Amino acid sequence: MIDDDTAREQIVTAADRLFYGRGVQAVGMDAVRAAAGVSLKRIYALFPSKDDLVVAVLQHRTQRWNAGILAATAAVGDPRDKLLAVFDFLAGWFVEEDFRGCAFINSFGELGALSPRVATTVRDQKSSFQDYVAALVHDAGAPANLAPQLAILAEGAQTTAAIAGRPDAAHQARDAAATLIEVALRPAPTPA
Amino acid sequence: MIDDDTAREQIVTAADRLFYGRGVQAVGMDAVRAAAGVSLKRIYALFPSKDDLVVAVLQHRTQRWNAGILAATAAVGDPRDKLLAVFDFLAGWFVEEDFRGCAFINSFGELGALSPRVATTVRDQKSSFQDYVAALVHDAGAPANLAPQLAILAEGAQTTAAIAGRPDAAHQARDAAATLIEVALRPAPTPA
DNA sequence: CGCAACGGAGAACGATCGTTCTCCCACGGA
DNA sequence: TCCGTGGGAGAACGATCGTTCTCCGTTGCG
Structure with missing residues (x-):
């Protein structure tokens, strides 16, 4: 299990790389999930x-x-x-x-x-x-x-x-x- | 009937205002159609x-x-x-x-x-x-x-x-x- | 050992988008 | 007058998106 803090960091780091490279609207939440290695449920629990x-x-x-x-x-x-x-x-x-x-x-x-x-x-x-x-x-x-x-x-x-x-x-x-x-x-x- | 040149201009002018004001991806082609006052068919005939x-x-x-x-x-x-x-x-x-x-x-x-x-x-x-x-x-x-x-x-x-x-x-x-x-x-x- | 809570995987949902298609009316030539 | 072409209005379609929900396995506690 990953604690909340490291999960947050993984999500933010992965999202940063994707958003920066392709633009925000061009990146779906599912791509963030795949890159961060966490579940969508977890993402939405940490970022509403x-x-x-x-x-x-x-x-x-x-x-x-x-x-x-x-x-x-x-x-x-x-x-x-x-x-x-x-x-x-x-x-x-x-x-x-x-x-x-x-x-x-x-x-x-x-x-x-x-x-x-x-x-x-x-x-x-x-x-x-x-x-x-x-x-x-x-x-x-x-x-x-x-x-x-x-x-x-x-x-x-x-x-x-x-x-x-x-x-x-x-x-x-x-x-x-x-x-x-x-x-x-x-x-x-x-x-x- | 509007000739192609003025239709082009109306479409481009309307799209410019919308894209510039809200961003490109936030503006749908239907919004461009409504603002330009031409049909979607016409838009796609002029801009593939x-x-x-x-x-x-x-x-x-x-x-x-x-x-x-x-x-x-x-x-x-x-x-x-x-x-x-x-x-x-x-x-x-x-x-x-x-x-x-x-x-x-x-x-x-x-x-x-x-x-x-x-x-x-x-x-x-x-x-x-x-x-x-x-x-x-x-x-x-x-x-x-x-x-x-x-x-x-x-x-x-x-x-x-x-x-x-x-x-x-x-x-x-x-x-x-x-x-x-x-x-x-x-x-x-x-x-x- | 049993159970309850939690999280992962992914389907599902409703909305929206780009693009195409259908239907219909208006108009110009024989 | 009749017909065919073209354009307008808008429905339709397939894809994708943000977000939620369902199902199931696991794990920690009594």
Whole structure:
């Protein structure tokens, strides 16, 4: 017998892989059951509806994302390098073989208009990422308006890498970020 | 009787509004029929499958996008301002009441793994946009690596505006673009 | 050892979807 | 006027989906 916690984890992990790879609506609950190795009854006992499962998958991804970003930025010391480390983290992600874009963006586009809970879950993730970037920007001593600019670069790199299939979008975004950071930290030039 | 061309347009226009507002898979062909005011038989005579209709809708959107970008950039003279005009165009788009992100990104996330034709149609659109930005960058006399940076900013602004519901992502991206353009056009500073 | 509760496997159900087919009316040529 | 073609309205069909239910074996406890 499998206890509830590991069953939850198996279900969420299997559903995550399937949803991310094919899209949510293209994956039936029976496919999740087969991949997770548990019964449908068990799934519905732990997640009352597919919507609940989707939300749980997204929250699980949020935790993995937060841990990855935290580890990437903790590995370097300089606050400026922490900001750039975010884009290095993206670069490592984009070259994974099953990379298919940002699961939150994908889910929002597919379900944002249908499921308010999915929409708010995605919004919360994006909002917390923006907050984290804003904190790094603050630590680096740069003006606050740099933060949304870097966040936009990160978002754009994800969709560009996914659609064009070009992982170097991370490097291009990193270069742009480096320029923006440098300008933001440089004292205002004396007018000619 | 409606001739084929106007029927096509009615179908594509209605399907576009429905697909964009709710997502493709959430809209049945019967809903398209009701919104377009034509018979199902007619729809399937003009578009052999839903996949064909989706591709036609995306191609229709590509034409509208190209026309909008072209008009926005044609309204200004300076090549540098043409680049910034792209973001002004985005700003005007983001405040439309039914704005729900980039239809290409949304469709790719929802159907990219299921329909190769949809995937390539989306890729073609993004690729042609990148080419256009690259041409503007070239006209402005800036190095070529500026183009993907600006394109990434545009992509990120679209998803940020859609998910966070904050249309000012266009202005933030525009500010970042202005900085990147300025740096790219400025001669290399003499080292201190 | 007996029984009751639980979980697995999978059938079943109702809804919906993409697609096709049927029926019927309107209209244009001999 | 009569007939044949074409298109509209909508039923029909087969597949699939989310969700529930049935049946049965197992297991833990008295």
